[in-house]
Amino acid sequence: MKRIAWLFLAAAVVFGSADAAKAQNFFRQMRVDSFVGAGIDMYHHGDFSGALDKFEAALRLSPDDLQVRYNRALDLYALGRFQDAAADFKTCLSQQPDFVPALFNLGVTDIALNDYNGAKGIFDRILSDHPTSMRAHFDLGLSQYLSGHADQAEKDFAVATLLHPQYVQAHYDRALALYKTGNLVGADNEVGAALKLNSSFAKAYFLRGAIRLRQGDNTEARGQFESAAKTAADPVLKSLCAQIIAQIGV
Amino acid sequence: MPNNYRKLFMSAAVSLAVLGGVLFILPSTSKQTAGAASAAAAPSKSILDLIDHGLSGPAGIEDEGAYKLIDPIGPGAGTSVSAADEVYASTLVIGKYTPWQAYRDPFAAAPGTTPPPGPYTPPGPPHRPGGPK
Numbered sequence: 001m002k003r004i005a006w007l008f009l010a011a012a013v014v015f016g017s018a019d020a021a022k023a024q025n026f027f028r029q030m031r032v033d034s035f036v037g038a039g040i041d042m043y044h045h046g047d048f049s050g051a052l053d054k055f056e057a058a059l060r061l062s063p064d065d066l067q068v069r070y071n072r073a074l075d076l077y078a079l080g081r082f083q084d085a086a087a088d089f090k091t092c093l094s095q096q097p098d099f100v101p102a103l104f105n106l107g108v109t110d111i112a113l114n115d116y117n118g119a120k121g122i123f124d125r126i127l128s129d130h131p132t133s134m135r136a137h138f139d140l141g142l143s144q145y146l147s148g149h150a151d152q153a154e155k156d157f158a159v160a161t162l163l164h165p166q167y168v169q170a171h172y173d174r175a176l177a178l179y180k181t182g183n184l185v186g187a188d189n190e191v192g193a194a195l196k197l198n199s200s201f202a203k204a205y206f207l208r209g210a211i212r213l214r215q216g217d218n219t220e221a222r223g224q225f226e227s228a229a230k231t232a233a234d235p236v237l238k239s240l241c242a243q244i245i246a247q248i249g250v
Numbered sequence: 251m252p253n254n255y256r257k258l259f260m261s262a263a264v265s266l267a268v269l270g271g272v273l274f275i276l277p278s279t280s281k282q283t284a285g286a287a288s289a290a291a292a293p294s295k296s297i298l299d300l301i302d303h304g305l306s307g308p309a310g311i312e313d314e315g316a317y318k319l320i321d322p323i324g325p326g327a328g329t330s331v332s333a334a335d336e337v338y339a340s341t342l343v344i345g346k347y348t349p350w351q352a353y354r355d356p357f358a359a360a361p362g363t364t365p366p367p368g369p370y371t372p373p374g375p376p377h378r379p380g381g382p383k
């Protein structure tokens with residue numbers, strides 16, 4: 001009888017402690033979720049420093065949580081701390097190699113760190129499994145362009161425009177790549193497509209002005225630079241337009 | 251002889267007219283040629299430098315906005331699966347975001363109201379006019 005009572009007591013202690021551990025885990029996860037939810041909210045509202053505090057508080061409670069580390073990496077990128085962001089994305093991938101969002105974002109971070117070959121390797125890897133990934137084509141194009149391969153970039157941007165014809169940026173980037181390769185007619189067509197989708201795209205007017213100038217049409221070039229200056233929000237671009245217009249002097 | 255003078259005079263007049271015409275036309279012709287040449291000429295180096303400066307930045311990566319990175323994952327945001335779908339999509343996709351609602355104290359006063367004084371009491375059954383007293 002005594003033995004049975006001891007067994008009951010032992011079972012109660014075991015199950016009781018298991019329940020206590022479960023409850024502790026539950027409340028810890030609740031706090032982690034609360035920090036992460038608040039951090040994501042701040043991230044979307046542009047409060048990246050506030051978001052970082054939240055993600056770090058969550059990581060202190062749950063250091064192995066991949067999603068929290070992933071979110072912190074996004075926030076570090078937004079704060080311009082690209083090395084730290086890359087380290088977090090790499091940690092995510094070392095723990096879960098098929099964590100594709102972390103892989104893609106590591107590619108974007110590599111671009112920010114001027115590691116274009118690293119970025120190309122990542123986007124090529126994504127495209128080998130998913131050849132219709134618009135964003136991988138677009139960002140591979142960016143990596144190619146920034147590493148000085150405008151001809152290769154043009155092909156990737158062309159695929160991006162075919163996959164998503166409404167993506168203004170892809171048309172603009174393709175136009176820029178064509179301009180760099182000396183194909184002024186092709187560049188003009190693409191910049192036209194970009195302006196058709198967004199008639200207040202200052203950089204597209206600027207690019208068209210450059211095309212017209214190279215084609216020897218100073219009057220038309222001046223008009224395009226004037227449109228660029230009118231629609232530009234960036235003061236540097238506005239100033240460049242003013243200087244170019246003054247030098248054209250038509 | 252007078253005829254010879256007349257011929258000489260006529261030929262001199264014609265020569266003067268031709269010469270005058272040539273001198274009159276020449277400047278405007280040369281001006282047109284210069285104008286056409288300047289229109290077809292390559293833009294000056296300083297303009298090209300300015301243009302290159304304007305086009306030298308990253309190819310619009312700063313204009314990508316929400317499409318620069320794949321979105322956050324977690325409460326109020328997407329899942330790992332939806333974030334992976336963003337990567338694979340053949341068109342641009344952004345993850346769904348709903349503002350995070352913190353866990354609420356069920357006994358807390360509703361936002362915008364003041365809590366009733368005194369200890370909490372659970373709501374009673376609805377009062378029915380004419381019911382039991």
